Amino acid sequence: xxxxxxxxxxxxxxxxxxxxxxxxxxxxxxxxxWYQQALGLGLQFxxxxxxxxxxxxxxxxxRFSGRQxxxxxxxxxxxxxxxxxxxxxxxxxxxxxxxxxxxxxxxxGTRLTVT
Amino acid sequence: RKEVEQDPGxxxxxxxxxxxxxxxxxxxxxxxxxxxxxxxxxxPKLLMSVYSSGNEDGRFTAQLNRASQYISxxxxxxxxxDSATYLCVVNSxxxxxxxxxxxxxxxxxxxxxxxx
Numbered sequence: 001x002x003x004x005x006x007x008x009x010x011x012x013x014x015x016x017x018x019x020x021x022x023x024x025x026x027x028x029x030x031x032x033x034w035y036q037q038a039l040g041l042g043l044q045f046x047x048x049x050x051x052x053x054x055x056x057x058x059x060x061x062x063r064f065s066g067r068q069x070x071x072x073x074x075x076x077x078x079x080x081x082x083x084x085x086x087x088x089x090x091x092x093x094x095x096x097x098x099x100x101x102x103x104x105x106x107x108x109g110t111r112l113t114v115t
Numbered sequence: 116r117k118e119v120e121q122d123p124g125x126x127x128x129x130x131x132x133x134x135x136x137x138x139x140x141x142x143x144x145x146x147x148x149x150x151x152x153x154x155x156x157x158x159p160k161l162l163m164s165v166y167s168s169g170n171e172d173g174r175f176t177a178q179l180n181r182a183s184q185y186i187s188x189x190x191x192x193x194x195x196x197d198s199a200t201y202l203c204v205v206n207s208x209x210x211x212x213x214x215x216x217x218x219x220x221x222x223x224x225x226x227x228x229x230x231x
Contacts, residue, residue, distance in 0.1 A: 033219075042223040043159070043202075056218060090158055103149060104219060106158040 002027065004107035006091050012113045013081050021076040021110045025093030031055075032074040033094070033104060034066060038087040046089075049074050050096060081114045088112075118142060121203050121222035129230050132193045136225045138186040138203030146217065147206040148179055150188045152199040153224065159202055162188075193229045200224040 005024045013019050025032050034046040045058035049068035057064075063079040072093075078085055088111050092104040121138045128134050140148075148165035163170065165177040165186055176189040186203055203222040 043221040045218055045220070048218070088156075103161050103164060105161065108158050 004091055004093050004105055006089075006107040006110050008110060009108070010111045010113070012115065014115055015081055015083060017081050019078045019081060019085075019112055021078075021089050021091075021112070022073065023075070023091030023093075023107055024073045025091075026105055029093035029095055029105075030072055031094045031096050031102075032068055032072065033092040034074070034076050035090045035092065036060075036087045037090060037109075038084070043090065047076065078112070083114050086112060086114045118220045119203055119205050119222040121201075121225050123223060123225060125226040125228055127228045127230055128193055130193055130195060132229075133189065133191045134193055134227060135190075136188045136201050136203070136227075138188075138222055140184050140186070140203075140205045140220075142205065142207045142220075143184060145184075145205045145207040148186050149204040149206070149219075150175075150177055150186075151202040151204055151221075153202055154199050159221075162201070190227075193227075195229050195231060198227055198229045200226045 004026055007022045011019055031050040033048050035043045036046055037043045046060055047066050048056040052068050066074055066076040068074045088109045090109045091107045094102040094104045119140050126134055150162040151159040152162050153159040163172050163177050165179045167179050169178045174191045178187045190197055202224045205220050206217045208217055
């Protein structure tokens with residue numbers, strides 16, 4: 001069974017530009033989560049999508065947004081990029097987010113560098 | 116107070132050693148608990164869920180103490196391949212938007228280096 005996939009692997013942008021990151025969950029998973037992992041810091045929760053709806057978001061500004069498509073894949077958009085947005089962006093999926101017992105499985109991440 | 120706290124390490128141990136990681140969490144309403152491992156510049160991988168009764172998977176044993184809000188991971192007979200950062204993860208209910216959801220909170224991780 002295929003795991004969570006993310007694209008691109010690496011992304012280099014300049015300050016002020018927009019970045020779009022993509023994620024495909026494990027087949028059968030309806031929930032997709034986005035996390036940011038900046039160098040030397042822990043994983044910070046960004047967004048949760050389930051059944052096409054945004055269900056929760058972390059403490060990030062509105063220029064971080066996304067959506068989930070009918071096939072449950074998702075994209076994360078980061079507008080007006082700032083240098084501190086440089087990080088590893090991880091996508092995870094689970095069967096659903098409404099039950100605590102379901103584990104999340106991570107994709108390999110997209111490494112975003114803002115220059 | 117940080118929500119999930121771990122000793123950052125690094126823990127440098129010889130092959131074959133037993134090593135224990137500890138973690139404390141602040142949200143007493145947390146529902147489920149996990150250990151993930153993360154290799155350098157890679158994604159976190161689920162190692163094991165942690166149950167109140169404690170659970171074991173081969174060389175790995177996880178324990179949960181809800182009263183003390185404390186989670187532990189024990190690795191016996193350490194292998195070189197165990198070298199990684201171990202993340203303590205807590206799943207807590209968050210009101211969020213609309214119906215609410217469970218949200219994972221990650222500790223910053225404990226780095227383990229197993230030395231030949």
